[in-house]
Every structure is written in structure tokens, then in C-alpha cells.
Amino acid sequence: MTKTRTVSRNRILGVPLPAGxxxxxxxxxxxxxxxxxxxxxxxxxxxxxxxxxFEQWLALLFAGLAQGSIYALIALGYTLVxxxxxxxxxxxxxxxxxxxxxxxxxxxxxxxxxxxxxxxxLAILILMGFAALVSMTVAVLLERIAYRPLRNAPRLVPLITxxxxxxxxxxxxxxxxxxxxxxxxxxxxxxxxxxVGSINVPIAxxxxxxxxxxxxxxxxxxxxxxxxxxxxxxVSEDKEVATLMGVNIDLIIVFTFAIGGALAGAAGVINGxxxxxxxxxxMGFFPGIKAFTAAVLGGIGNIPGAMLGxxxxxxxxxxxxxLVLNGLGIPSANQLKDVIAFTMLxxxxxxxxxxxxxxxxxxxxA
Amino acid sequence: MRRLSLSIFLLLLxxxxxxxxxxxxxxVCEDEIACVSIGPDEPVTIAWMLVTTGANSFFGEDSLGGIxxxxxxxxxxxxxxxxxxxxxxxxxxxxxxQLAAQRxxxxxxxxxxxxxxxxxxxxxxxxxxxxxxxVLVTPTAVSSTLTSADRATGGTWMPGFFRTIHTNALQGRVxxxxxxxxxxxxxxxxxxxxxxxxxxxxxAMAGAFVELGGEVVYQGAxxxxxxxxxxxLTEIASFSPDILFFPIFQPEGDFLVAQAQYVAGLDNTILMxxxxxxxxxxxxxxxxxxxxxxxxxxxLAGEAYSNLLEKWRQRYGTEPPGGFHAHAYDxxxxxxxAIESVAQVGEDGVVLxxxxxxxxxxxxTRDFKGITGSLTCSATGxxxxxxxxxxxxxxxxxxxxxxxxxxxxxxxxxxxPESNPLSVPGAQCP
Numbered sequence: 014m015t016k017t018r019t020v021s022r023n024r025i026l027g028v029p030l031p032a033g034x035x036x037x038x039x040x041x042x043x044x045x046x047x048x049x050x051x052x053x054x055x056x057x058x059x060x061x062x063x064x065x066x067f068e069q070w071l072a073l074l075f076a077g078l079a080q081g082s083i084y085a086l087i088a089l090g091y092t093l094v095x096x097x098x099x100x101x102x103x104x105x106x107x108x109x110x111x112x113x114x115x116x117x118x119x120x121x122x123x124x125x126x127x128x129x130x131x132x133x134x135l136a137i138l139i140l141m142g143f144a145a146l147v148s149m150t151v152a153v154l155l156e157r158i159a160y161r162p163l164r165n166a167p168r169l170v171p172l173i174t175x176x177x178x179x180x181x182x183x184x185x186x187x188x189x190x191x192x193x194x195x196x197x198x199x200x201x202x203x204x205x206x207x208x209v210g211s212i213n214v215p216i217a218x219x220x221x222x223x224x225x226x227x228x229x230x231x232x233x234x235x236x237x238x239x240x241x242x243x244x245x246x247x248v249s250e251d252k253e254v255a256t257l258m259g260v261n262i263d264l265i266i267v268f269t270f271a272i273g274g275a276l277a278g279a280a281g282v283i284n285g286x287x288x289x290x291x292x293x294x295x296m297g298f299f300p301g302i303k304a305f306t307a308a309v310l311g312g313i314g315n316i317p318g319a320m321l322g323x324x325x326x327x328x329x330x331x332x333x334x335x336l337v338l339n340g341l342g343i344p345s346a347n348q349l350k351d352v353i354a355f356t357m358l359x360x361x362x363x364x365x366x367x368x369x370x371x372x373x374x375x376x377x378x379a
Numbered sequence: 380m381r382r383l384s385l386s387i388f389l390l391l392l393x394x395x396x397x398x399x400x401x402x403x404x405x406x407v408c409e410d411e412i413a414c415v416s417i418g419p420d421e422p423v424t425i426a427w428m429l430v431t432t433g434a435n436s437f438f439g440e441d442s443l444g445g446i447x448x449x450x451x452x453x454x455x456x457x458x459x460x461x462x463x464x465x466x467x468x469x470x471x472x473x474x475x476x477q478l479a480a481q482r483x484x485x486x487x488x489x490x491x492x493x494x495x496x497x498x499x500x501x502x503x504x505x506x507x508x509x510x511x512x513x514v515l516v517t518p519t520a521v522s523s524t525l526t527s528a529d530r531a532t533g534g535t536w537m538p539g540f541f542r543t544i545h546t547n548a549l550q551g552r553v554x555x556x557x558x559x560x561x562x563x564x565x566x567x568x569x570x571x572x573x574x575x576x577x578x579x580x581x582x583a584m585a586g587a588f589v590e591l592g593g594e595v596v597y598q599g600a601x602x603x604x605x606x607x608x609x610x611x612l613t614e615i616a617s618f619s620p621d622i623l624f625f626p627i628f629q630p631e632g633d634f635l636v637a638q639a640q641y642v643a644g645l646d647n648t649i650l651m652x653x654x655x656x657x658x659x660x661x662x663x664x665x666x667x668x669x670x671x672x673x674x675x676x677x678x679l680a681g682e683a684y685s686n687l688l689e690k691w692r693q694r695y696g697t698e699p700p701g702g703f704h705a706h707a708y709d710x711x712x713x714x715x716x717a718i719e720s721v722a723q724v725g726e727d728g729v730v731l732x733x734x735x736x737x738x739x740x741x742x743x744t745r746d747f748k749g750i751t752g753s754l755t756c757s758a759t760g761x762x763x764x765x766x767x768x769x770x771x772x773x774x775x776x777x778x779x780x781x782x783x784x785x786x787x788x789x790x791x792x793x794x795x796p797e798s799n800p801l802s803v804p805g806a807q808c809p
Contacts, residue, residue, distance in 0.1 A: 069643065072642075073613060076607060192700060194437065194700065195664070196665070289637065290630050291629070291630025291633055292630075298434075298604070299604040330607065331609065344598075345600045347599060347614060350602075
């Protein structure tokens, strides 16, 4: 029995493989080569054809970075919770929606009262604070009601609960605010473009990118340089030892959910300033999935990884279809941007199964 | 054995008691299918099956608002009785349509069903409601095959099914002709969102455009749930089309229009959407970006529509979430009128309504004056006549003064530009 298995692993169609390489390795290598070749051929064709100008590529790149920043902010929530509890909080996209949807009313009242135009920065800060508060409340309640009673249950149980909680939050907000679409007001100073030479970047995109970076740096500082951050890291390493060292695990977990929720809420407002339309009860679903992908792409459980994964995904989505699929002659390439995004995920994972910045440790965590 | 005969006897007895009073009073149901009998204290039951969950639920909410306002205007009564409105979620899927239809036809007191919203759900619901003898009338499902009885070409019509909205084929022809002849556009790009509705409509539009000598330079699609349209728009800009036609819904349509203003190369492209976006919510969401966007849909101009909109705002405190509430409103009125016309009131106050009679009354509708135009039902249930399509252009009053609906710039039925700054002099649609 053992013998046959060894033979089949090291031979393909009876031909022995080079020492130390199995059939699976070969298939994966072939897959790597094919995908990389397709990307190079597609990109080469598009660039040789020259249908898009350099400015158009740059515009796509900046739009991608801005979109990626939002993915990254949501992805941080996934990664924080995963790092501590080893669980995927699938309701996190809806935590994002909760903040964004609730704050749209405040934002519109700010516009009507003229406050948004007279004190735009202050108004945006208040909006972000308010959204963060709403999302934080939802996230903390979620942990307390849906996840804590199941903390020691088998791993599938909280996962299914998270999906149920996701529906619960969606339809609660539909009940509260209706199923129509709302839109954030446009802020005057974000409307223009920032120009360097012939390159124009919309200020809104720049603003989104910079505020996301600032928030991420704050989070990084919090986790790496503060006492509570140290406690979070210790809970992430080993809960039992952390308890023995006097860390209050419940408190740390609640704090983690609160931070993740607050970031998602702030992301809701930032998203609203960047893409004002389409605020409704379902708006968290797709960003939630994308952000989860970004977290895995970057190496789940790793904070800089989530940021990098989000940015990477945003840029790939924006540039990929036009660059690669167009060059391969695929019609309506942009409808396939999710295909590009998820192919990239597969590609990254076959080169680096632990994600871009994933640590070896994540193998043990998983 | 004895027990069996006893129970058969009891069953017959109870049946006799149940039908007895109706027969005794001399009211006889002569309907080919069946009659619904409503006692003096019983309500009249009308049902809806709309999409009320998932990303498309704004659609159902929009229709339901139109239905409720129509009922409210009659004081919530019909034939001197309360109207009881019940409903099922038909989703936007065949399974949803079938399940909702089965649940509703299991209820004998339901007189007729309004819905469903989506053609996919309608296709699955029609056989169920038709075989059960019910009337099903949709205010929003536009796929041409629904009202075609020709099975060879994919027709799915069965007796008892009606609709009050224009078909895709008709809307597409009007839009294609308007773009090609009236606007004198040479090149066209279209976008759909993967739904049967949007796909067929842009196809019909592109077909008409090509037939009249235009060129289609791009046909692409977005995904439902996309928020970033820049990549797609950049690709389209590389073809510099004269017209960009996108019969997609909110919020994808909002994102598209809002982002188009920042994409270089689209400056001379005219944006054109369909009735999906013919709602004040679209302008509210897109602001100045909506300026000069062309939309076509039911010719909603007029006081009757303003009144409906005013009632909506009073009742719900918001703008309608979609562009089809007027259709639902008309559908409800058409249906209630038909029910009234066939009701036989007995001396004891019991009302009998024949299901076949109700179908016949619906089919016999001629020149019903609705907000969405005059409705005349064909043999296969198409009630929209096509005379009431309007082409609108969003202007400054809509964007800055919350005025609604926008001005009609062209009316296909008269062939006359009403106040159309864009049109080529003397141009006409065949």
C-alpha cells in the first residue's frame, strides 16, 4: 500500500520525476508558468496596441489605490479578529454598512445647515467619529451577543453564526432606514483635482488614500507600541499563557472588536466621500468579501499585510481588466474584474501560501 | 365499513351546508373556472408578489408603495368592504416566483395577484397562477416573451397574465431610433448589468440603432455591486462614442453617471439611461453629474403624477426608491376597476366574483386612463400601448430645485420634439 502511493506520487504516466518533486509540484509549477505567461502576453499586447494613454493608466492607478484603501480599512477588522480569535467575522462588511448608512443622514443634515461647506474638515472628522461610534457599538454588541457564547464551540459554529449575524444586521438596517439608496453630499474642497505636470489626481482620491494611511499608522502604533497592544499580541500568541500573565482576555477581545468596528465605520465615511452613491442596507456585502480577500492576500492575521493586500487588490481590479484581459482579446473585460482579482489571489497563494506578508506562524494559527 | 360510510355522509353533509346558503339565495356561480364568494363581513383580498429581500428589494418597495397609495385613495375599501392586502416575497429568481405563486394560489380568498417585479420570477409564476385560475398582473416585468404565446420563439404567456409596462422590444426600438435619428448619433456604446432585462434592452436598442445605419462600437457590462466604473468608462472613452446607453439600475447607474464626469474622453458623449433611473432618487444621488442625462420611460409628466409623488412623500417621508411606482399604481387601479365591474352582489350581501369573468374584464380593458398613459389590453395581456413613452432630459430645475419629473424633450407617439434643443430639424422616427 505504502509502496504504490510512493510510486504514484513520484511518477507521471510511469515517467519518474526528478528527485524530490511530486506530481502536485509539477502541476503547480505549470500553473504558475501559464498564469504568468498569460499576464505577460496580455499586458504586452495592450501596451503595444497603445489604446490607453499614460495619463489614463495613472488615473486608473490612483482610482485603484483609493478603492484599495477602503478595502484595506475593512480588511484590518477581519485580520484583527482573526489574529485574536482565529475566526472569520463574516458580519464585518455589515458593521461597515451600519456606520456608513447611519451617518449618511447626519452628513446630509450637515450639508443642509451649511456646516459641511463652512467647516469641511471639522465636519468630516465629526462624521467619521460618529460613524466609528455606530459601527463600534454594532461590533461590540455582535461580539457580546453572537460570538462570546460560542467562543469554545467548534470552529464552524461561530462561522455560521457570523453569516446569520450578517443577515440580521442587514435586515435590521433595512427595517430602520428602508431599502432605497442614499448618497453622501459632495464636499466642495474634494471636488477639484491636484495637478503635477500633465497628471491630474482627483483630490477626493488623494484624501481617501491619505486618511486611510493615517488610520492604519495609528492602528499599527496602537498594536505595536502601547500596553493594550502588547496585551492584544499576547492573547493572539497564546490565550492561556496570556491569562496566566494577568491579561483580561474578555476585555482584549471586546477592545479588538471595538477597534475593528471603529475602523470600518470611519471607512464608511471615507468611502462616502470618495464614492458618494449607493448607500443602502446591502452596501457592506461586496466590500466585505473583497476586504476578506485582501486580508487573505496580505496574510491573514497580519496588519501591514491587510493594508498591502487591500491596496494590491484595489489596483489590480482597476488596472487588470484593461491591461491583461483586453490584451488577450476578451470582450467586456471589465465585467471580469473580479476574475482578475481572484486569479491574483490564487496566483499569490500558489507562490506564497501564507499571503504576501504572512508569517510562518500563521500555519500554526490556522 | 360502517364508520367509513358515516364519515362520507358527514363529509357530504358539511359540503352541502357550506355551499347551501349560496344556492338557497338564488346566487349561482356560472363562472367557467370558479367564483370567489365574499361574505358581508369579509374583506376583499388582493395579493402582491414582489421582491422584498436582497439587493433588488428597493424595486419591490417602490411597487408596494404605488399599490398602497392606490388602495388608500379608495379609502382602503372595495365593494363596501375593507381591502386586505397580503404579500409574498417573489425575489428576483425563478424559484422565488414559483414559491410565491404557489403560496398565494393556495389561498382561495385571493382575488388577483399584482407582481412579480422581475421577468425571471414572472416566467416561473405564470404557469402556477394561470393553471389555478388566478389573474396575475405585473407592473414591472418587461421581457417581451412574457406576453407572447408563441412557444417556438420562447413565448411563455398563459391565460390570466397581464402587464402594464412597455416591453423591452418596444422601449429598445424607441431609444435606438431617438439616438440615431433625432440626435443624429453615429456611434453607440452600451452597458448592461448581466440581468436579462438590461441585456435584452440594450440589445434591442443597439439592434434598432444599427438598422438605422449607426455603428455599435462597444457592448460591455458591469457587475451588480460594482462601485468603481472608472476602468470601464476609461475603456469606453477610448472609442469616443456619441451615445452611451446604460439601462442599469441604482446604485450602479448612480456610480456610472457620477464617475463619468471625471473620465477624460467622454466629454462629448451623451449619457442615456432607461426608466430604471427615472426617479428623483437618481438625481439626489448624483447631483450635478445628472445634468443633461437623457432618460426614457413612461411619460409621467402631468398633474396626476405630481399628486402621486406628493402622496408618496407624505405617506413615507422619502422619495420613491425606484421608477416604477406609477406603474404599480395604475396596475392596482386597473385591477380594482375590473373587480368592481364583474362583482355580483346578492340580496344577502354576499359578493360573487368569477375568476374567468375577472380575466375577461381585464382583457376587455380599453383606453384606461392611467398615469403611465392609456392602457388597452391585448389578447395576450399586454396593456401598455406605447403611446406614453417619453424621452426626458435632466435639467437645472431637477438638480437644484428638487423639481420632478424632468421635461419631456421628445414624444415618440406624436413624433414631435416638444422642446428639444438637441434634435436635428425635420428628423423623424419611422
